[in-house]
Amino acid sequence: MKKRWYDIDPVVSTAIAKLEQTEEYIQVRCADFIIDKLKDIDFNIEMSLDDQYNYIMRRWYDKNIKVSHAMEYLRNAPIDLRKELALEIIDFIKEYTDYAENSGNDSIYLS
Template structure:
């Protein structure tokens, strides 16, 4: 495996979703992160990957970077937690979640874009 690649680049859908997420506004990143945490918890309940909340939190803590070496998602604790949780998921679960994340990002970006557009009546005035 190429050492220059990020862990999420092994899945093309997840890689694309992460690139889009990285470039979205902070508020949207936070919304996606919260939904991502919910999705991961639901999948972990189904597969019984973690036995307790403590197991889940310790898995997230294991992946923390030292201060000064932060990745784009380390700047906000909620976003970092969501991405770390995703990284700790097994590959097959990451693949399933990647599709849900891509759909979620697409939906959130579309919703924020539509809210930013003026109403048809406003354009005609």
């Protein structure tokens, strides 16, 4: 069976699994964070017009274009940076979950 790109590293795999289980607005917040961290790295990620028009949403993160782009950035990031960001994603999700539980409101955004 072929491994997914994020299953190669257990830390990255854990971060992506936790991210998949969160609400979409948390996924978008994490996507903003990932894109912001990786925006200055030249990945040379390009999709042809055919790819853009024939885009099939097969993966869970393809449902939101920003989350999809962030996952592509993360997938193409250097391995050490990918792992560092994965740890930060795990921390963010834990911090958000703790905050939401303590406030008694699941829909509160962290600032």
